Amino acid sequence: MAVDKSTVAHIAKLACIRIPEAQQEALAGELNSILGWVEQLGELDTQGIAPMTSVVEMRLPKRVDAVTDGDCRDKVIANAPESAHGFFSVPKVVE
Amino acid sequence: MSLVQGKTGEWEVVIGLEVHAQVIAESKLFSGAATAFGAEPNTQVSLVDAAMPGMLPVLNEKSIEQAVKTGLGLNAQINLTSVFERKNYFYPDLPQGYQISQYLQPIVGEGVVTLDLPDGAVKEVGIERLHLEQDAGKSLHDQHPTATYIDLNRSGVTLMEIVSKPDMRSAEEVGAYLEKLRSILRYLGTCSGNMEEGSMRCDVNVSVRHPGEDLGTRTETKNVNSIRFAKQAIEHEAKRQIALIEDGGKVTQETRLFDPDRGVTRAMRSKEEAHDYRYFPDPDLLPVVLDPDWVAELKRGLPELPDAKKARFTADFGLSAYDAGVLVAEQETAAYFETVVAGGGGRDAKQAANWVTGALFGALNRGGMEIGAAPIDADKLGGLLDLLEAGTISGRIAKDVFDAMWESGKDAATVVEEKGLKQISDSGAIEAIVDHAIADNPGQVEQFKSGNDKVLGWFVGQIMKASQGKANPGMVNQLLRKKLT
Numbered sequence: 001m002a003v004d005k006s007t008v009a010h011i012a013k014l015a016c017i018r019i020p021e022a023q024q025e026a027l028a029g030e031l032n033s034i035l036g037w038v039e040q041l042g043e044l045d046t047q048g049i050a051p052m053t054s055v056v057e058m059r060l061p062k063r064v065d066a067v068t069d070g071d072c073r074d075k076v077i078a079n080a081p082e083s084a085h086g087f088f089s090v091p092k093v094v095e
Numbered sequence: 096m097s098l099v100q101g102k103t104g105e106w107e108v109v110i111g112l113e114v115h116a117q118v119i120a121e122s123k124l125f126s127g128a129a130t131a132f133g134a135e136p137n138t139q140v141s142l143v144d145a146a147m148p149g150m151l152p153v154l155n156e157k158s159i160e161q162a163v164k165t166g167l168g169l170n171a172q173i174n175l176t177s178v179f180e181r182k183n184y185f186y187p188d189l190p191q192g193y194q195i196s197q198y199l200q201p202i203v204g205e206g207v208v209t210l211d212l213p214d215g216a217v218k219e220v221g222i223e224r225l226h227l228e229q230d231a232g233k234s235l236h237d238q239h240p241t242a243t244y245i246d247l248n249r250s251g252v253t254l255m256e257i258v259s260k261p262d263m264r265s266a267e268e269v270g271a272y273l274e275k276l277r278s279i280l281r282y283l284g285t286c287s288g289n290m291e292e293g294s295m296r297c298d299v300n301v302s303v304r305h306p307g308e309d310l311g312t313r314t315e316t317k318n319v320n321s322i323r324f325a326k327q328a329i330e331h332e333a334k335r336q337i338a339l340i341e342d343g344g345k346v347t348q349e350t351r352l353f354d355p356d357r358g359v360t361r362a363m364r365s366k367e368e369a370h371d372y373r374y375f376p377d378p379d380l381l382p383v384v385l386d387p388d389w390v391a392e393l394k395r396g397l398p399e400l401p402d403a404k405k406a407r408f409t410a411d412f413g414l415s416a417y418d419a420g421v422l423v424a425e426q427e428t429a430a431y432f433e434t435v436v437a438g439g440g441g442r443d444a445k446q447a448a449n450w451v452t453g454a455l456f457g458a459l460n461r462g463g464m465e466i467g468a469a470p471i472d473a474d475k476l477g478g479l480l481d482l483l484e485a486g487t488i489s490g491r492i493a494k495d496v497f498d499a500m501w502e503s504g505k506d507a508a509t510v511v512e513e514k515g516l517k518q519i520s521d522s523g524a525i526e527a528i529v530d531h532a533i534a535d536n537p538g539q540v541e542q543f544k545s546g547n548d549k550v551l552g553w554f555v556g557q558i559m560k561a562s563q564g565k566a567n568p569g570m571v572n573q574l575l576r577k578k579l580t
Contacts, residue, residue, distance in 0.1 A: 014183070014373070058381065059381065060154060060381035062156040064156065064157075065157030065158075067122050067127060067129040068127030070127070070139045072140075073138050075142065076137050076140045076145045084244065085244070086135060086138075087244035087246055089239070089245075090242065090245060091243070092236065092239075092241050094236040
């Protein structure tokens with residue numbers, strides 16, 4: 001898989017990261033070397049082997065359905081750049 | 096099959112639905128915050144739901160149970176291994192920057208829903224899959240001129256996305272599908288089905304084609320929040336697509352929004368890269384593995400569902416498919432009906448069905464009430480039917496007694512007693528009224544004798560009126576005939 005300049009621009013847009021055009025070519029090179037390194041895994045024959053989901057054999061932990069959290073509005077909105085009447089306030093986004 | 100006539104021939108409308116159903120649970124899918132509707136903004140948000148750094152999701156076992164129950168109720172395959180993945184996109188009401196959802200391995204696979212159509216016919220609609228995912232927060236766009244307010248109370252609440260196959264062909268079928276799905280979810284107790292509160296919302300996929308052709312390009316209309324709006328959106332979208340193609344244009348695959356004020360759909364503006372979600376398995380969560388014995392146990396514990404109940408009502412009670420379908424749509428209605436039938440040592444089921452779907456539904460509609468709040472409970476309605484059956488009151492009077500019971504909350508016997516509405520079945524008393532009517536109307540008697548049978552009905556009317564509806568109509572008829580001939 002090869003990454004070019006336009007792929008970099010696309011990924012940056014999806015990730016909401018501003019990357020000046022001048023840097024895009026260089027980033028494509030870096031991403032390609034990372035991907036190339038990962039692609040060494042392709043040399044292994046994984047035919048018939050289920051993907052590993054955990055290093056140790058364990059089951060997904062579950063909770064009992066009970067209200068044990070929340071009711072901490074001040075903490076939740078403490079870091080918001082803008083808030084009003086208990087809501088987060090963001091620049092208008094309307095379709 | 097219902098086809099739409101266009102300028103260039105007949106068109107078939109092909110519809111599939113994605114229904115988002117909020118799961119009934121005390122707490123959220125991955126956090127212990129509450130899920131109740133209508134709380135103060137951001138008071139039911141944990142630091143997990145707000146996506147604070149370092150917070151980890153822990154799965155609610157109830158959410159899994161509800162999804163599996165729903166899958167069983169949809170006659171669907173239960174996948175013993177399923178995987179939560181991240182669906183990546185940015186929106187202010189999605190603090191994580193991704194939604195935890197299921198993609199390649201959903202918890203429930205293919206199933207089927209049987210529709211009861213208004214003409215009594217049935218139709219099967221395939222279920223493609225059901226998967227679990229987090230709901231997003233809520234954006235309020237109308238509270239401030241330049242700002243959008245965000246409430247994260249809904250953020251992280253468990254949703255089931257139920258995806259149908261493109262098996263529907265008209266707005267009516269979609270209405271029947273949504274009604275049936277809602278009915279099943281309510282029977283199972285897995286979703287309230289309350290579309291006004293947003294507990295059930297749907298995305299509508301519509302395409303058109305000439306019959307027999309391959310599927311056309313579809314559009315997806317998002318966030319339609321009532322059955323009526325779903326029907327309107329389909330009608331509008333089908334007309335728009337047909338007109339577009341017939342004028343030489345092409346349908347673009349796109350996401351549209353329904354405008355409930357104008358009853359039209361319109362294209363969303365920002366969407367170019369919206370569909371690149373870059374799903375990948377959520378590294379914070381392991382696959383969900385179900386124990387087959389546990390699934391079997393849930394299956395044994397399922398309530399009797401609408402289809403089974405409907406079959407039993409038609410078989411055991413001799414009801415029409417239509418009446419049975421109406422009675423089983425809501426569990427409470429079915430239970431009410433069964434209580435009426437079972438009481439008093441067993442009552443006439445057809446009679447009971449008529450009263451429940453007629454007088455009772457009428458009164459509930461007028462009062463905007465749920466059946467649980469009806470002033471006439473099943474035992475009281477049963478009491479009324481018993482008086483009718485015993486001939487204590489006439490059918491005409493029974494409706495008045497019903498209305499008086501509805502007003503006062505009293506039982507039928509009390510109302511009849513207080514208002515003196517007992518049917519007159521004493522032949523002496525009826526004979527006196529009949530004689531009186533004959534004596535007062537010699538002209539009509541002549542007409543009858545000269546062969547005008549219709550006058551008999553007129554006489555019955557006069558006599559019923561004179562007795563304030565209380566005379567036993569059977570006896571009136573009999574006596575009248577005897578005396579006139």
